[in-house]
Amino acid sequence: xxxxxxxxxxxxxxxxxxxxxxxxxxxxxxxxxxxxxxxxxxxxxxxxxxxxxxxxxxxxxxxxxxxxxxxxxxxxxxxxxxxxxxxxxxxxxxxxxx
Numbered sequence: 329x330x331x332x333x334x335x336x337x338x339x340x341x342x343x344x345x346x347x348x349x350x351x352x353x354x355x356x357x358x359x360x361x362x363x364x365x366x367x368x369x370x371x372x373x374x375x376x377x378x379x380x381x382x383x384x385x386x387x388x389x390x391x392x393x394x395x396x397x398x399x400x401x402x403x404x405x406x407x408x409x410x411x412x413x414x415x416x417x418x419x420x421x422x423x424x425x426x
Contacts, residue, residue: 338395
């Protein structure tokens with residue numbers, strides 16, 4: 329399996345809590361620093377770093393999603409969701425039900 333991200337790509341990282349559970353942490357933009365060899369389990373690994381953290385992380389590819397600079401939202405599975413759609417959804421949630 330080949331790496332789909334490249335050095336200097338900007339990505340979002342899905343944090344994992346204990347025992348693989350999703351952790352509630354603020355989302356940061358990370359930069360790919362290095363492409364690591366594919367391990368025996370077949371998953372490509374990356375060394376990433378955020379400007380907001382003082383350390384680097386080693387993560388597997390399935391925990392990353394591409395960062396879309398224009399919309400400032402992650403792209404997952406090739407689907408892009410524009411900002412206006414989220415703004416519209418926020419308006420709908422504030423309506424009173426009656």
